[in-house]
Amino acid sequence: MIKSAKKAIYKILKNKDVNDEELQTVFTGAESLLNSRPLIMVSGDVNDETALTPNHFLIGQMGGELAPDTVDTTAVNVC
Numbered sequence: 214m215i216k217s218a219k220k221a222i223y224k225i226l227k228n229k230d231v232n233d234e235e236l237q238t239v240f241t242g243a244e245s246l247l248n249s250r251p252l253i254m255v256s257g258d259v260n261d262e263t264a265l266t267p268n269h270f271l272i273g274q275m276g277g278e279l280a281p282d283t284v285d286t287t288a289v290n291v292c
Contacts (some may be wrong), residue, residue, distance in 0.1 A: 218243055 221243040248271060250279070251264030268274060 214247065218247060221246055 222239055225239050225242065246266040251266055253265055255264045
């Protein structure tokens with residue numbers, strides 16, 4: 214598990230210099246990626262139930278997305 218986390222973090226960062234906020238975002242993304250991986254073998258049959266992931270225990274759903282649930286779509290007039 215630690216090896217997978219390190220691989221994800223190194224792939225995202227490469228050799229970049231980042232500040233604390235960016236590093237926290239990278240860690241959160243790697244955590245989300247690892248917690249959305251299935252705990253059991255995934256069947257190729259589309260009629261099967263979704264695979265159980267750690268996110269099911271942590272947040273009650275599959276999770277894994279980094280985008281917010283809602284996006285403010287109000288028009289902004291920049292003049």
